[in-house]
Amino acid sequence: MKKAILIDYKYCTGCHTCEVACQKHLGLEPDKWGIKLTQIGPDEVAPRQWQYEFVPVPTDRCNRCADRLERGKQAMCAQHCQAGCLWVGDIDELVGRIDGDKFALFV
Amino acid sequence: MTGYEKREGARMSGNSGYRELEHSKPWQYEEGELTVTRSKAWTAPGCHIGCDIKLYTDKDGKLVRVEGDEESPYNHGRLCARCLDIKEVVNSPKRVLHPMIRNREDRGKDKWRQVSWDEALDYTYDNMMEIKEKYGAETFFFTHGTGRDVMQYADRLMYAYGSPNMTGLFSGLSCYVPRIAGMSCTAGSLYIADCSQAWFDRYDNPEYKVPEVMVIWGNNPIVANADGFFGHWVVDLMKRGMKIIVIDPRMTWLAARSELHLRVRPGTDAALALAMINIIVQEDLYDHDFVDRWCYGFDELAERAKDFPVEKVAEICWVPAEKITAAARMIANAKPATLQWGVAIDQTREAMGTGQAVTAIFEITGNIEVPGGLIANTQILDVMGGQWGREFLPEGMDDKRIVGNYQLMKTAMTSCSDDEVIRCLETDQPYKLHGAWLQAHNPLACMSADPKRVLEGMKKLDFIVVVDLFMTPTAMALADVFLPVCTFPERDGLSLICGIQQAGAMNQVCDPGDTKSDMEINLLLGKRFNPECWPWETVQDMFTEVLQDSGYKYDELREVSPVYVPFEYHRHEKGLLRSDGQVGFETPTGRIELWCNIYNMFGLDPLPYFKEPEPGPNSTPEMCEEYPLVLTTGARRWNSFHSEHRQIPRLRAMHPEPVLDIHPDDASKFGVKQGEWVWVENYLGRAKCKVNETFEMPAGIASADHAWWHPEGDPEKLYDVFDLAINNLVPFNPGPSGFGANYKSTLVKVYKVGEDE
Numbered sequence: 002m003k004k005a006i007l008i009d010y011k012y013c014t015g016c017h018t019c020e021v022a023c024q025k026h027l028g029l030e031p032d033k034w035g036i037k038l039t040q041i042g043p044d045e046v047a048p049r050q051w052q053y054e055f056v057p058v059p060t061d062r063c064n065r066c067a068d069r070l071e072r073g074k075q076a077m078c079a080q081h082c083q084a085g086c087l088w089v090g091d092i093d094e095l096v097g098r099i100d101g102d103k104f105a106l107f108v
Numbered sequence: 109m110t111g112y113e114k115r116e117g118a119r120m121s122g123n124s125g126y127r128e129l130e131h132s133k134p135w136q137y138e139e140g141e142l143t144v145t146r147s148k149a150w151t152a153p154g155c156h157i158g159c160d161i162k163l164y165t166d167k168d169g170k171l172v173r174v175e176g177d178e179e180s181p182y183n184h185g186r187l188c189a190r191c192l193d194i195k196e197v198v199n200s201p202k203r204v205l206h207p208m209i210r211n212r213e214d215r216g217k218d219k220w221r222q223v224s225w226d227e228a229l230d231y232t233y234d235n236m237m238e239i240k241e242k243y244g245a246e247t248f249f250f251t252h253g254t255g256r257d258v259m260q261y262a263d264r265l266m267y268a269y270g271s272p273n274m275t276g277l278f279s280g281l282s283c284y285v286p287r288i289a290g291m292s293c294t295a296g297s298l299y300i301a302d303c304s305q306a307w308f309d310r311y312d313n314p315e316y317k318v319p320e321v322m323v324i325w326g327n328n329p330i331v332a333n334a335d336g337f338f339g340h341w342v343v344d345l346m347k348r349g350m351k352i353i354v355i356d357p358r359m360t361w362l363a364a365r366s367e368l369h370l371r372v373r374p375g376t377d378a379a380l381a382l383a384m385i386n387i388i389v390q391e392d393l394y395d396h397d398f399v400d401r402w403c404y405g406f407d408e409l410a411e412r413a414k415d416f417p418v419e420k421v422a423e424i425c426w427v428p429a430e431k432i433t434a435a436a437r438m439i440a441n442a443k444p445a446t447l448q449w450g451v452a453i454d455q456t457r458e459a460m461g462t463g464q465a466v467t468a469i470f471e472i473t474g475n476i477e478v479p480g481g482l483i484a485n486t487q488i489l490d491v492m493g494g495q496w497g498r499e500f501l502p503e504g505m506d507d508k509r510i511v512g513n514y515q516l517m518k519t520a521m522t523s524c525s526d527d528e529v530i531r532c533l534e535t536d537q538p539y540k541l542h543g544a545w546l547q548a549h550n551p552l553a554c555m556s557a558d559p560k561r562v563l564e565g566m567k568k569l570d571f572i573v574v575v576d577l578f579m580t581p582t583a584m585a586l587a588d589v590f591l592p593v594c595t596f597p598e599r600d601g602l603s604l605i606c607g608i609q610q611a612g613a614m615n616q617v618c619d620p621g622d623t624k625s626d627m628e629i630n631l632l633l634g635k636r637f638n639p640e641c642w643p644w645e646t647v648q649d650m651f652t653e654v655l656q657d658s659g660y661k662y663d664e665l666r667e668v669s670p671v672y673v674p675f676e677y678h679r680h681e682k683g684l685l686r687s688d689g690q691v692g693f694e695t696p697t698g699r700i701e702l703w704c705n706i707y708n709m710f711g712l713d714p715l716p717y718f719k720e721p722e723p724g725p726n727s728t729p730e731m732c733e734e735y736p737l738v739l740t741t742g743a744r745r746w747n748s749f750h751s752e753h754r755q756i757p758r759l760r761a762m763h764p765e766p767v768l769d770i771h772p773d774d775a776s777k778f779g780v781k782q783g784e785w786v787w788v789e790n791y792l793g794r795a796k797c798k799v800n801e802t803f804e805m806p807a808g809i810a811s812a813d814h815a816w817w818h819p820e821g822d823p824e825k826l827y828d829v830f831d832l833a834i835n836n837l838v839p840f841n842p843g844p845s846g847f848g849a850n851y852k853s854t855l856v857k858v859y860k861v862g863e864d865e
């Protein structure tokens with residue numbers, strides 16, 4: 002079954018680690034991405050309530066780290082994710098991890 | 109819970125309470141075609157922490173890739189973008205790969221001559237000895253860049269040579285040093301936030317308590333990773349329920365998730381802290397038991413804090429009074445509360461009084477030496493203290509150390525007053541300086557205030573050595589000899605992380621070619637200056653000696669690395685914090701001194717105090733007409749460590765040029781737009797950067813990147829450093845103690861860069 006990527010984007014700090022980890026894994030030049038950050042804010046959505054969020058979005062180059070998962074390793078981006086907010090795995094397992102209000106699931 | 113998996117496996121070693129980790133694999137093993145070697149990421153290139161890393165090499169000994177070590181209790185398998193890209197640093201075509209010499213009259217010109225190590229070291233030795241014999245060893249000074257694992261070896265080389273003068277060419281020693289000196293005086297030790305970093309099983313350790321509140325003051329830890337503090341521990345703790353209060357003018361990612369965000373005006377933190385102390389005292393929220401038993405001078409502190417009623421302070425700091433009150437109450441009611449503070453506090457002229465005020469909040473609320481509070485830093489080797497090898501400094505030499513009249517600095521420190529060094533370079537008083545050794549240090553781009561003064565002063569020297577990884581503006585402008593160092597995968601080493609020390613082995617996995625480690629260079633030269641001071645045959649023998657208290661030899665350490673120094677809580681109650689074994693703290697009274705005897709002895713204010721930053725809207729209102737915008741500098745970026753990594757394409761692409769973060773209203777006031785190159789100018793000088801309009805900054809306060817240069821630029825224009833250095837706007841002007849300088853608060857105007865500029 003094709004693997005999915007889950008982001009708990011309440012905690013994604015926008016540190017760019019997943020981008021570089023993936024570039025290393027796929028052997029990409031600096032201007033090509035297997036996963037790329039998007040940013041919202043900082044935006045004062047209501048008085049004194051700020052939204053400042055990042056969501057990394059996998060590109061069509063992402064192969065879900067099939068070879069690593071096969072060898073029992075974590076995906077390169079997931080292992081290095083500084084905030085521990087990114088997982089690569091089976092959809093069912095990932096859906097079971099959703100326990101908050103800001104999750105993005107890429108299937 | 110995410111981020112790392114709970115893991116047993118820590119066991120006590122037989123060595124005086126040192127704890128070692130059980131690994132599932134040896135320190136070197138095969139994985140498929142590749143060899144994996146566990147190591148520690150330290151310099152070069154630099155960072156302030158030293159994550160556990162796995163280096164993958166092929167059968168030809170080439171570095172193929174790296175990964176974080178999943179078994180690490182420190183970084184839990186994580187690495188940031190900089191270390192993930194280490195291979196590109198190792199293989200960078202920009203590296204200097206052989207020693208080089210240049211004629212003195214060719215300083216500033218790209219006219220280097222490649223030489224052998226023998227020739228380079230002979231030439232260096234001869235020139236340094238000539239200066240020593242003709243003028244005295246004190247006329248040759250030593251510098252190193254921000255504190256990493258180069259420090260202690262640079263200090264020791266200096267002692268072997270016989271000079272007392274170590275400097276950073278950094279006004280007010282304004283990085284971590286003011287807080288170390290300050291807390292040592294007031295509380296007998298450096299205190300750091302307890303994020304469970306002393307335990308292998310970390311957040312799950314039964315003795316550990318997740319802080320109820322962490323105050324993040326003048327710091328963006330997730331980016332900065334300062335001084336042994338892995339920034340994303342904050343995120344780990346937030347997931348475990350910790351709340352945060354952020355004190356920072358900037359709307360950082362953390363601020364957007366905080367319970368309270370106090371957008372303080374740069375340089376007014378002491379007033380804010382004193383107002384909080386006042387509220388905590390007035391509302392009787394302090395920890396009576398802790399104050400009665402362990403603090404000294406509480407009444408005097410309470411009296412001082414009365415001068416800072418919250419309404420008055422709200423006006424000073426540009427923070428609403430209700431928020432200040434709410435923050436004070438939240439901290440006082442949290443059990444425990446902890447503090448992660450940044451160099452924004454150290455980088456003010458009033459660093460000592462400010463640090464004292466901020467830490468006093470946590471002292472009077474009893475958050476010292478408790479799980480999840482603030483804990484005394486333990487260490488194998490005091491890497492920052494300048495003590496290693498100091499016994500070899502010839503008698504009487506310390507009297508010649510350049511410290512001016514800064515008595516506290518003279519007594520509490522082993523280094524110079526950098527501000528006095530600049531004065532000395534310019535005036536030849538108290539004596540004329542003749543040479544310098546700069547190691548891992550690029551002061552023209554980074555640490556130095558007013559870098560043009562540094563350049564002019566240094567030009568007068570007869571002989572300058574630069575030891576570095578890449579050609580830098582500083583080396584191009586000034587070096588007569590360039591000694592190229594290797595990167596961390598190319599050397600063995602010892603990683604002693606500041607901030608709850610562990611000892612980690614760094615292992616060489618690839619060929620350094622004709623470059624050498626900082627440690628080896630210093631050993632080779634140090635031996636020639638003073639063989640007793642550098643008695644070791646190899647750097648590995650030297651590391652074994654550093655480790656002696658732990659009982660490990662260097663090659664034993666490889667197997668078990670990292671090992672952790674003994675640790676427990678409540679050490680002040682057990683006689684573990686004082687050198688005489690008595691209970692209490694290592695201060696004259698044995699208590700935490702809210703009224704500080706040592707400050708008083710040296711003629712400094714014994715209590716925390718506030719003084720308006722100068723220049724500033726309240727201290728120099730007349731200046732506001734021409735320079736209406738408050739500027740702060742030095743915010744860290746994901747892609748670089750200070751002036752490093754600018755020549756690494758992948759990292760550079762992430763943040764290609766220096767920016768001015770500015771509120772859109774301010775940008776339109778100055779008639780500048782997103783992406784435009786502008787000059788940021790104050791009364792002293794100007795620097796170029798690109799406009800980034802952002803709501804991260806409040807109106808009225810902007811923030812400019814520091815430590816910029818263009819490695820791709822013309823070497824003979826010093827890689828544009830004098831166009832780009834924001835420190836052109838920072839004067840050499842330390843506080844009354846000699847510590848602290850205003851790197852982070854000035855007044856500026858902004859205007860477009862002209863077409864031909």
Ligand code: SF4
Binds near residue numbers: 026063078089
């Ligand atoms: S799963 Fe692998 S390929 Fe996909 S984004 Fe992560 S690192 Fe890249």
Ligand code: SF4
Binds near residue numbers: 013020
């Ligand atoms: S590594 Fe993790 S925290 Fe960093 S940007 Fe990617 S998802 Fe976000």
Ligand code: SF4
Binds near residue numbers: 155158159191333
């Ligand atoms: S924080 Fe980043 S640069 Fe520093 S040691 Fe860790 S991975 Fe390397």
